[in-house]
Amino acid sequence: MGLNAMVLSPQDLxxxxxxxxxxxxxxxxxxxxxxxxxxxxAHSRSPLKVLVEALVTLPMVLPPTVMGFYLLMFLGPEGWLGRVLEQWGIGHLAFSFSGMVLASMIFSLPFVVQPMQNAFASAGGRLLELAATLGASRMDRFRHVALPLSRRGILTAGVLSFAHTLGEFGMILMIGGNIPGSTQVASIVIYDHVESMNYAAAHTLSLVLILLSLLLLLAIFALNRRAPPLAAG
Known part of the structure; x- marks a missing residue:
C-alpha cells in the first residue's frame, strides 16, 4: 500500500x-x-430497580438495527414524537444529526450508567453519612462527596461511551441514513469503501478508528492506575 493510499480523502475527513x-x-x-x-x-431498594436495570442494559443485547428501526418509527414524520415535533414547527428527527445524537445516547446508555452505578455504590459511605450529620443536603452530598470520589467510574463511562460511538453503524444507518456532510459517519464511509472495493481507503479510515479507540483505552487504564484508591467508607 503506497503513501498516497494512506491519506484520508476530504470525504473521509x-x-x-x-x-x-x-x-x-x-x-x-x-x-x-x-x-x-x-x-x-446504586442506592435504591425499589422493586422497580430490576426492571430499570434491564431496560438500561437492553441496548447491549438487542441488534442495533432493531433499535434503529423502532427509533426511526418513533422519530420519523409518522412517529409519535416526529408528529409532535412537526406540529411545533421543529421538524422530525429522522435522517438528521439530532436524531443520531439521541440514538447514540440510547445505544451507549449501559456503557455510561453501569460504570457510574458501580462507582456510586462503592464511594464514600462514611463520608456521605458524616456530611449528612453536618447538615449537607442530599444535592450537596452528591456534588461535593459522591462525584469527586466516583471520578474513576465517571471517567471510564465517558471513555467507553466515546469509543463506542466511534464504531456505531447499524443504528446510525437506520436513524441517520447516509447523507454526506450531515449524517455520514466514519463507519458508514468504511462500508461504502468496501462496497466499491476501495479496500485501501477502508483500511486507512479503519486504522484511524482503531488507533483512536486504543489511545482512549490506554489513557483510561493509565489514569485509573495513577489515581488514588476510592474512599469507600
Missing part, C-alpha cells in the same frame, strides 16, 4: 469529524443525564 462531533455531544449529554439515574440505581 468530513466523516471522521462528524463522528468525533457525534461522540463528544452524545457522551457529554449522557454523562450529565445519566448521573441521577446511576445514583438512584
Amino acid at each position: 468530513n466523516a471522521l469529524w462528524l463522528t468525533i462531533k457525534l461522540a463528544v455531544i452524545s457522551t457529554g449529554l449522557l454523562l450529565v443525564l445519566s448521573a441521577p439515574l446511576a445514583w438512584w440505581l
Whole structure:
C-alpha cells in the first residue's frame, strides 16, 4: 500500500469529524443525564430497580438495527414524537444529526450508567453519612462527596461511551441514513469503501478508528492506575 493510499480523502475527513462531533455531544449529554439515574440505581431498594436495570442494559443485547428501526418509527414524520415535533414547527428527527445524537445516547446508555452505578455504590459511605450529620443536603452530598470520589467510574463511562460511538453503524444507518456532510459517519464511509472495493481507503479510515479507540483505552487504564484508591467508607 503506497503513501498516497494512506491519506484520508476530504470525504473521509468530513466523516471522521462528524463522528468525533457525534461522540463528544452524545457522551457529554449522557454523562450529565445519566448521573441521577446511576445514583438512584446504586442506592435504591425499589422493586422497580430490576426492571430499570434491564431496560438500561437492553441496548447491549438487542441488534442495533432493531433499535434503529423502532427509533426511526418513533422519530420519523409518522412517529409519535416526529408528529409532535412537526406540529411545533421543529421538524422530525429522522435522517438528521439530532436524531443520531439521541440514538447514540440510547445505544451507549449501559456503557455510561453501569460504570457510574458501580462507582456510586462503592464511594464514600462514611463520608456521605458524616456530611449528612453536618447538615449537607442530599444535592450537596452528591456534588461535593459522591462525584469527586466516583471520578474513576465517571471517567471510564465517558471513555467507553466515546469509543463506542466511534464504531456505531447499524443504528446510525437506520436513524441517520447516509447523507454526506450531515449524517455520514466514519463507519458508514468504511462500508461504502468496501462496497466499491476501495479496500485501501477502508483500511486507512479503519486504522484511524482503531488507533483512536486504543489511545482512549490506554489513557483510561493509565489514569485509573495513577489515581488514588476510592474512599469507600
